[in-house]
Amino acid sequence: MAGWLVKSEPNTYSFEDLQKDGRTVWDGVRNNAAALHLRAMKLGDEVLFYHSQEGLAVVGVARVSREAFPDPSDPSARFVAVELEPVRALERPVTLAAMKANPALADMAMLRQSRLSVSPVKADEWAAILQMARAG
DNA sequence: GCCAACGTTGGC
DNA sequence: GCCAACGTTGGC
Numbered sequence: 001m002a003g004w005l006v007k008s009e010p011n012t013y014s015f016e017d018l019q020k021d022g023r024t025v026w027d028g029v030r031n032n033a034a035a036l037h038l039r040a041m042k043l044g045d046e047v048l049f050y051h052s053q054e055g056l057a058v059v060g061v062a063r064v065s066r067e068a069f070p071d072p073s074d075p076s077a078r079f080v081a082v083e084l085e086p087v088r089a090l091e092r093p094v095t096l097a098a099m100k101a102n103p104a105l106a107d108m109a110m111l112r113q114s115r116l117s118v119s120p121v122k123a124d125e126w127a128a129i130l131q132m133a134r135a136g
Numbered sequence: 137g138c139c140a141a142c143g144t145t146g147g148c
Numbered sequence: 149g150c151c152a153a154c155g156t157t158g159g160c
Contacts, residue, residue, distance in 0.1 A: 030156095031157095052157085053158065053159085056158090056159075114159070116157095117157080
Protein backbone atom coordinates (compact mmCIF):
# COMPACT_ATOMS: atom_id res chain seq x y z
CA MET A 1 0.00 0.00 0.00
CA ALA A 2 1.49 3.28 -1.11
CA GLY A 3 1.58 6.46 0.94
CA TRP A 4 1.16 9.99 -0.34
CA LEU A 5 1.14 13.59 0.76
CA VAL A 6 -1.11 16.35 -0.49
CA LYS A 7 -0.87 20.05 0.23
CA SER A 8 -3.73 22.40 0.76
CA GLU A 9 -3.97 25.95 1.93
CA PRO A 10 -6.19 25.78 5.01
CA ASN A 11 -7.71 29.09 3.97
CA THR A 12 -9.02 27.36 0.89
CA TYR A 13 -9.63 23.82 2.14
CA SER A 14 -8.45 22.55 5.51
CA PHE A 15 -8.36 19.09 7.06
CA GLU A 16 -11.21 20.21 9.27
CA ASP A 17 -13.21 20.96 6.12
CA LEU A 18 -12.53 17.42 4.92
CA GLN A 19 -13.69 15.99 8.25
CA LYS A 20 -16.81 18.11 8.04
CA ASP A 21 -17.53 17.12 4.42
CA GLY A 22 -16.79 13.42 4.88
CA ARG A 23 -15.18 13.25 1.45
CA THR A 24 -13.99 15.61 -1.24
CA VAL A 25 -12.94 15.68 -4.87
CA TRP A 26 -9.21 16.49 -4.98
CA ASP A 27 -9.23 18.49 -8.18
CA GLY A 28 -7.45 21.51 -9.57
CA VAL A 29 -4.03 19.88 -9.85
CA ARG A 30 -2.42 21.37 -12.96
CA ASN A 31 1.08 20.04 -12.70
CA ASN A 32 2.24 17.03 -14.65
CA ALA A 33 4.43 15.55 -11.95
CA ALA A 34 1.67 15.90 -9.38
CA ALA A 35 -0.88 14.49 -11.83
CA LEU A 36 1.33 11.45 -12.35
CA HIS A 37 1.13 10.76 -8.63
CA LEU A 38 -2.64 11.23 -8.64
CA ARG A 39 -2.92 8.62 -11.40
CA ALA A 40 -0.83 6.20 -9.34
CA MET A 41 -3.07 6.44 -6.27
CA LYS A 42 -4.98 3.28 -5.45
CA LEU A 43 -8.24 2.87 -3.57
CA GLY A 44 -7.43 2.69 0.14
CA ASP A 45 -4.01 4.34 -0.14
CA GLU A 46 -3.38 6.66 2.79
CA VAL A 47 -2.51 10.29 2.30
CA LEU A 48 -0.86 12.76 4.66
CA PHE A 49 -2.72 16.07 4.65
CA TYR A 50 -0.38 19.06 4.79
CA HIS A 51 -1.38 22.65 5.44
CA SER A 52 0.64 25.07 3.31
CA GLN A 53 0.96 28.85 3.69
CA GLU A 54 -0.59 28.75 7.14
CA GLY A 55 0.14 26.02 9.64
CA LEU A 56 3.02 24.56 7.66
CA ALA A 57 2.45 21.13 9.10
CA VAL A 58 1.06 17.70 8.41
CA VAL A 59 -2.18 17.72 10.36
CA GLY A 60 -4.06 14.59 9.42
CA VAL A 61 -4.39 11.35 7.49
CA ALA A 62 -6.83 10.85 4.64
CA ARG A 63 -7.58 7.90 2.39
CA VAL A 64 -8.19 7.52 -1.34
CA SER A 65 -11.89 6.74 -1.72
CA ARG A 66 -11.95 6.93 -5.52
CA GLU A 67 -9.12 6.43 -7.97
CA ALA A 68 -8.18 8.92 -10.70
CA PHE A 69 -10.91 10.16 -13.02
CA PRO A 70 -11.05 13.16 -15.37
CA ASP A 71 -10.86 16.38 -13.37
CA PRO A 72 -14.33 17.96 -13.65
CA SER A 73 -12.76 21.40 -13.22
CA ASP A 74 -10.41 20.94 -16.20
CA PRO A 75 -12.03 21.91 -19.54
CA SER A 76 -9.10 20.45 -21.47
CA ALA A 77 -9.65 17.05 -19.81
CA ARG A 78 -5.89 16.57 -19.55
CA PHE A 79 -5.74 16.35 -15.79
CA VAL A 80 -7.27 14.00 -13.27
CA ALA A 81 -8.76 14.19 -9.81
CA VAL A 82 -9.20 11.65 -7.02
CA GLU A 83 -11.59 11.53 -4.11
CA LEU A 84 -10.36 11.64 -0.52
CA GLU A 85 -12.00 10.87 2.79
CA PRO A 86 -10.69 11.73 6.26
CA VAL A 87 -9.16 9.01 8.45
CA ARG A 88 -8.06 10.91 11.53
CA ALA A 89 -6.31 14.02 12.73
CA LEU A 90 -2.78 13.62 14.05
CA GLU A 91 -2.42 13.88 17.82
CA ARG A 92 -0.08 16.75 17.20
CA PRO A 93 0.79 18.41 13.90
CA VAL A 94 4.19 17.58 12.43
CA THR A 95 5.67 20.87 11.32
CA LEU A 96 7.72 21.51 8.23
CA ALA A 97 10.56 22.70 10.46
CA ALA A 98 10.50 19.42 12.39
CA MET A 99 10.47 17.39 9.17
CA LYS A 100 13.44 19.35 7.81
CA ALA A 101 15.28 18.72 11.06
CA ASN A 102 14.78 14.96 10.86
CA PRO A 103 17.61 13.26 8.92
CA ALA A 104 15.30 10.31 8.23
CA LEU A 105 13.26 12.61 6.01
CA ALA A 106 16.14 14.18 4.09
CA ASP A 107 15.14 12.44 0.87
CA MET A 108 11.44 13.09 1.19
CA ALA A 109 9.93 14.21 -2.11
CA MET A 110 8.03 17.16 -0.69
CA LEU A 111 11.19 18.50 0.95
CA ARG A 112 13.31 18.05 -2.15
CA GLN A 113 10.76 19.71 -4.38
CA SER A 114 8.81 22.08 -2.25
CA ARG A 115 6.32 23.19 -4.89
CA LEU A 116 5.06 19.71 -5.63
CA SER A 117 1.47 19.59 -4.42
CA VAL A 118 1.07 15.80 -4.55
CA SER A 119 4.02 13.60 -3.69
CA PRO A 120 4.85 10.03 -2.69
CA VAL A 121 5.83 9.14 0.88
CA LYS A 122 8.01 6.08 1.44
CA ALA A 123 7.11 3.56 4.13
CA ASP A 124 9.98 4.57 6.41
CA GLU A 125 9.18 8.26 5.97
CA TRP A 126 5.56 7.56 6.77
CA ALA A 127 6.54 5.74 9.95
CA ALA A 128 8.89 8.57 10.96
CA ILE A 129 6.19 11.21 10.54
CA LEU A 130 3.60 9.23 12.50
CA GLN A 131 6.19 8.70 15.21
CA MET A 132 6.77 12.46 15.34
CA ALA A 133 3.04 13.00 15.63
CA ARG A 134 3.04 10.89 18.79
CA ALA A 135 6.30 12.00 20.37
CA GLY A 136 6.74 15.42 21.85
C1' DG B 137 5.95 41.40 0.48
C1' DC B 138 9.90 39.17 -1.30
C1' DC B 139 12.27 35.76 -3.61
C1' DA B 140 13.76 31.07 -5.05
C1' DA B 141 12.33 27.13 -7.52
C1' DC B 142 10.28 25.43 -11.22
C1' DG B 143 6.81 24.84 -14.92
C1' DT B 144 4.92 26.74 -19.18
C1' DT B 145 4.69 29.57 -23.20
C1' DG B 146 6.04 31.53 -27.39
C1' DG B 147 9.42 33.61 -30.61
C1' DC B 148 12.96 32.30 -33.33
C1' DG C 149 14.23 22.33 -30.37
C1' DC C 150 16.26 26.08 -27.66
C1' DC C 151 15.82 29.52 -24.41
C1' DA C 152 14.18 33.92 -22.52
C1' DA C 153 10.17 35.71 -20.43
C1' DC C 154 6.62 35.08 -17.58
C1' DG C 155 3.39 32.97 -14.08
C1' DT C 156 2.63 30.26 -9.92
C1' DT C 157 3.68 28.12 -5.61
C1' DG C 158 5.10 28.30 -1.13
C1' DG C 159 8.55 29.31 2.54
C1' DC C 160 10.44 32.99 4.96
